[in-house]
Amino acid sequence: MALLGLGRAGKFHIQSIQSIPGINLRCVVDVDESLAKRLAKDLECDYSTSAEGPLGQADVDAVIVASPTHAHYGQIQAALEAGKPVFTEKPLGSSLKEIDTCFGLAKRSGLPLFVGFNRRFDPSFSSLARGVKEGQVGVLQMLRVTSRDSPLPTMDYIRTSHGIFHDCIVHDFDMLRFITGKDPVEIYSVGSSFVEGIGALGDLDNVLVALRYDDGLIASIDVNRFASYGYDQRIEAFGSKGMLQAENRSPVSTVLSSDEGVLRPTIEQSFPTRYREAYREELTAFSDCLREDAPVPVTHEDVRMSFILSELGEQSHREARPLRVSEHPAFDDLQEKVPEA
Numbered sequence: 357m358a359l360l361g362l363g364r365a366g367k368f369h370i371q372s373i374q375s376i377p378g379i380n381l382r383c384v385v386d387v388d389e390s391l392a393k394r395l396a397k398d399l400e401c402d403y404s405t406s407a408e409g410p411l412g413q414a415d416v417d418a419v420i421v422a423s424p425t426h427a428h429y430g431q432i433q434a435a436l437e438a439g440k441p442v443f444t445e446k447p448l449g450s451s452l453k454e455i456d457t458c459f460g461l462a463k464r465s466g467l468p469l470f471v472g473f474n475r476r477f478d479p480s481f482s483s484l485a486r487g488v489k490e491g492q493v494g495v496l497q498m499l500r501v502t503s504r505d506s507p508l509p510t511m512d513y514i515r516t517s518h519g520i521f522h523d524c525i526v527h528d529f530d531m532l533r534f535i536t537g538k539d540p541v542e543i544y545s546v547g548s549s550f551v552e553g554i555g556a557l558g559d560l561d562n563v564l565v566a567l568r569y570d571d572g573l574i575a576s577i578d579v580n581r582f583a584s585y586g587y588d589q590r591i592e593a594f595g596s597k598g599m600l601q602a603e604n605r606s607p608v609s610t611v612l613s614s615d616e617g618v619l620r621p622t623i624e625q626s627f628p629t630r631y632r633e634a635y636r637e638e639l640t641a642f643s644d645c646l647r648e649d650a651p652v653p654v655t656h657e658d659v660r661m662s663f664i665l666s667e668l669g670e671q672s673h674r675e676a677r678p679l680r681v682s683e684h685p686a687f688d689d690l691q692e693k694v695p696e697a
Contacts, residue, residue, distance in 0.1 A: 358410035358440075360431055361423030362386040362395060365445050368628045369422055370399065372636045379643055383410040385423075407431050411438040418646055420639075421445060425516060429454045432469070436461045441468040443642045447522060448659060452686055455663060459656040468645040470638075471654045473530045473662075475589075477637035480602040484591055485535045487600045494597030499535065499575040501528045502590040504583035506625055511553045520547070520560045520579065521666040528577040529665040530658065532567065535593065539661055540567035540575065544678035545669045551581060565669055566678075586623035587630050605630060660686070 357373065359366055362384060373379050383402040386392040396403035402410070410416045411434055419435040421428055421444035429449040435442045436458070448471055449455050462469035475481050488496055503524060509517070517523040533539065547563040549555035561581035568574055591602040604623040612619040624630040644650040664684050672679045681687060 357381060357418050357420055358383040358385060358407075358413075358416045359420045359422060360385045360407050360410075361421065361427075362388070362391055363422065363424070364628070365422040366420075368632075368635050369420055369639070370395075371632075372639045375636055376640055376643065378647075379639065382413065382416050385410060407434055411435055411440060416440065418443065418642070425518065426450075429458065432458050433461060436465055436467055436469070439465065439467070441470075441642075441646055443470045443472060443639065445472050446526060446659075447518065447663070450518065452660060452663060455656075455659055459659070468642070468652050470642045470645060470652050471659050472638055473527060473534075473654050473658070474631055474634040474638050475527055475531055476534050476634075476653065477641065478602075478631055478634040479637075480605070481531065481534075481591060484593060484600045484602045488535055488593050488595075489537070492598065493593055493595030493600055496536065496573055496593060496595045498592075498594040499532065499573065500590075500592040500594075501531055501575070501577045502579075502588060503528055503577070504580040504588035505627075506583050506585075506587040508551065508582040511557070514554055514559055514581075515557055517559075519670065520563055520581065521545075521669045522663075524581075525563065525565065525577060525579050525669060526662045526666045528565075528579065529669075530654075530662045531591065532575050532577075533658060533661055535591075536569070536573065536575075538569060540665075540681060541570045542568040542678055542680055543665060543668050543672055545672040546676075547673045554581060560673070563669075563673070586625050587627060588623065589630060 359369060359381060373381055381399055381401045383404060384392055384396050385404045385407055387405055389405050392403040392405060404410055418441040421431050421442060423431060425447060428444055432442050432444055448458055459469060545565045547560035549561050551561045554561045563579045565577040588604060590604060593600045606621040606623050608621050610621060641653055645652055664686055668679050668684055
């Protein structure tokens with residue numbers, strides 16, 4: 357594989373690749389030549405400062421796009437046009453038109469286009485989703501998702517992140533679809549900013565989203581850019597027969613109980629360690645798409661819906677009112693069911 361981008365996403369993909377038998381790095385790409393050259397030497401692979409080189413190599417079987425957000429769309433198109441299957445970090449593009457263009461190109465080329473919604477591959481979250489689908493909680497009535505970041509991202513990152521809905525909450529929208537297998541009919545968002553720098557950029561760092569489904573199910577998402585106690589990632593599914601919970605993880609499980617009370621270890625501090633297994637499993641799934649012609653687990657329709665809900669969430673907050681999903685301009689496309697790539 358060729359890896360495009362050696363920032364924080366690229367680095368954990370390197371760790372995953374090194375742990376998966378049968379996947380090897382042929383080339384690393386980054387605009388920072390000294391970084392690319394140094395890592396290539398350590399990893400015993402080629403390097404380049406642009407994607408054109410590895411996309412033209414016959415011994416590159418697939419491409420991982422982990423570059424800065426603004427580069428994704430162009431690099432995905434270039435890779436598919438070069439006949440290379442693509443694994444990409446989200447977002448795939450900055451509009452539905454870009455999303456549809458990429459999936460349309462992948463379909464015409466007969467190539468896998470795999471969008472990395474990694475939380476689907478987390479052992480705890482996938483177990484919860486499986487339990488809901490198997491009826492362990494009976495009729496699902498309420499679904500709660502909590503995602504609070506740690507550490508606080510830099511303002512440089514926030515500035516180019518496309519906002520908290522498209523950068524963070526899009527993952528939670530995808531989890532709702534993954535767990536329930538359906539889409540809401542109404543969405544209402546409220547948000548605020550407690551971090552001065554984020555507010556100055558016109559973004560939010562504290563958001564609550566409520567979603568209503570046509571069968572009575574109610575879902576909520578609460579998101580914050582910074583939790584002082586660690587990377588807080590939890591899901592609770594409540595139904596007529598009981599409740600399933602996916603709780604936070606700690607690096608160690610040792611608990612001290614004494615006359616002073618109960619002392620538990622801190623939870624994981626950031627996403628690379630919390631989702632280590634998820635990053636590995638999603639690349640393994642991508643490998644299965646290439647080797648065994650397995651279907652891509654995150655579909656065109658999945659990606660479109662997460663993007664649409666992110667847009668509606670922003671609009672709901674901006675207009676201070678609940679919105680019907682049918683109010684989105686692309687609603688008719690959803691009704692027609694977008695063909696799978």
